[in-house]
Amino acid sequence: MKGELSTEPYKGVRDFYPEDWAALSSAFETLRRVLKSYGYEEYNASPLEPASLYESKTSEEIVNEQTYTFTDRGDRKVTLRPEMTPTLARMVAAKRRELAFPVRWFSIPNVFRYERPQRGRLREHYQLNVDLLGMKDAKADGEIIVIASKLLRAFGAQDKDFSIRISSRSLLDAACNAAGFRSSEEKDSYRRLLDRKAKMPKEEFEAALEGRPDPLSLIESADDAEIAKEKDALLSLIEAFNARSMTNVVFDPEIVRGFDYYTGLVFEVFDTNPENSRSLFGGGRYDNLVGMFGGDAIPAIGFGMGDVTLMDFLTTHGIAPVAKSAATIYIGTPSEEDIAPAQTLADTLRDGGVSVIVHVGGKSLGDQIREADKRGNTYFIAYGKDEQSSGEVRLKELESGEETTLPISGVAAHLAK
Ligand code: HAM
Numbered sequence: 001m002k003g004e005l006s007t008e009p010y011k012g013v014r015d016f017y018p019e020d021w022a023a024l025s026s027a028f029e030t031l032r033r034v035l036k037s038y039g040y041e042e043y044n045a046s047p048l049e050p051a052s053l054y055e056s057k058t059s060e061e062i063v064n065e066q067t068y069t070f071t072d073r074g075d076r077k078v079t080l081r082p083e084m085t086p087t088l089a090r091m092v093a094a095k096r097r098e099l100a101f102p103v104r105w106f107s108i109p110n111v112f113r114y115e116r117p118q119r120g121r122l123r124e125h126y127q128l129n130v131d132l133l134g135m136k137d138a139k140a141d142g143e144i145i146v147i148a149s150k151l152l153r154a155f156g157a158q159d160k161d162f163s164i165r166i167s168s169r170s171l172l173d174a175a176c177n178a179a180g181f182r183s184s185e186e187k188d189s190y191r192r193l194l195d196r197k198a199k200m201p202k203e204e205f206e207a208a209l210e211g212r213p214d215p216l217s218l219i220e221s222a223d224d225a226e227i228a229k230e231k232d233a234l235l236s237l238i239e240a241f242n243a244r245s246m247t248n249v250v251f252d253p254e255i256v257r258g259f260d261y262y263t264g265l266v267f268e269v270f271d272t273n274p275e276n277s278r279s280l281f282g283g284g285r286y287d288n289l290v291g292m293f294g295g296d297a298i299p300a301i302g303f304g305m306g307d308v309t310l311m312d313f314l315t316t317h318g319i320a321p322v323a324k325s326a327a328t329i330y331i332g333t334p335s336e337e338d339i340a341p342a343q344t345l346a347d348t349l350r351d352g353g354v355s356v357i358v359h360v361g362g363k364s365l366g367d368q369i370r371e372a373d374k375r376g377n378t379y380f381i382a383y384g385k386d387e388q389s390s391g392e393v394r395l396k397e398l399e400s401g402e403e404t405t406l407p408i409s410g411v412a413a414h415l416a417k
Pocket of ligand 1: 082083084085112115120121122123124125127129130131264280281282283284301302303304305307309310358371
């Protein structure tokens with residue numbers, strides 16, 4: 001072999017060393033806690049899906065330019081999931097007779113997109129998916145948006161830190177009809193252009209509009225009963241949020257979303273700090289996707305929230321979780337004979353819910369303390385003959401150097417304080 005193997009991960013993906021994974025897992029636990037409190041149940045699936053699941057159902061850009069697709073040894077075309085919604089729709093459709101509707105489910109899968117890696121965009125990310133299926137009512141739209149807001153508030157974010165921008169596919173559709181867009185291709189190409197707006201220079205976007213109005217003028221200029229009805233529905237939804245003291249929900253006609261499956265309300269959540277210009281979450285109503293697997297349509301609404309943009313948001317606002325991956329206590333063993341009694345003590349502490357490691361390597365006590373410090377353990381206990389006969393230990397807090405003498409039976413209770 002020529003040269004050494006690189007230690008770099010594949011382009012656009014991350015390694016998670018224990019401390020990074022502990023911080024991300026802690027954020028996931030916060031999300032899980034909030035979602036379970038609303039009765040949402042966690043599901044999961046394999047990242048491998050037949051490529052046909054995405055073809056013609058989701059988004060041209062994602063399927064043609066961003067999927068990781070390969071042919072397996074049995075000549076099947078396989079895609080690494082670029083999003084979870086088609087998998088969810090497949091799973092719900094498969095068990096439509098057994099499931100109790102409305103279905104409230106969430107998942108935190110890793111998803112893969114061949115994108116140009118940049119701030120907020122990677123080739124693999126974890127994406128919280130929250131979906132409510134089987135309810136067409138605006139109450140479902142309200143529940144999903146309230147949950148989106150609660151998730152960020154659970155980390156300590158306030159309304160002023162983020163805005164929830166909503167619009168509607170059916171509103172845009174009605175406006176396109178009123179403006180005389182004739183075919184669905186014409187509407188789709190207009191919508192796809194709007195979705196790419198943020199990725200293009202202003203002049204290029206304006207040239208590509210080819211004289212067509214921007215969505216706001218399209219909606220404002222038309223005098224049409226269907227548009228008025230759609231607009232009223234959105235505005236009353238916003239008023240209902242205001243009445244629940246959610247002041248950061250706004251109408252934004254530029255929110256169109258890239259996926260073809262959305263049918264009604266669409267929304268994205270943005271950081272109000274311009275440093276994080278990427279959307280934190282995106283979602284909407286997709287009433288026809290589950291029906292593509294046969295049977296009656298099942299209305300649905302949900303959103304996806306990426307871990308990269310979430311962590312950027314939390315860090316920018318100084319509310320990112322800090323989590324330790326190292327064991328709480330390192331028990332030092334002055335000699336070989338102390339290892340067995342130290343293991344017994346460790347087991348007692350573990351039974352009390354404390355994470356503990358025991359030194360079994362024969363280093364000097366000084367080196368053991370240095371090792372515990374480097375590992376990031378919180379406390380050090382030396383467990384030699386004296387401690388074994390007295391039944392008392394000195395719990396040393398490594399960061400401050402402070403020591404507390406305690407009976408062995410009092411250690412777990414002391415840490416719980
Ligand atoms: P999406 O807008 O493509 O929607 O993705 C949702 C969120 O995932 C984005 O707002 C962003 O936070 C994150 N995200 C997307 N792509 C990347 C990337 N390359 N790197 C890092 N983060 C990324 C969906 O995927 C829909 N399936 C969501 C949904 C669920 N709609 C209904 N239910």
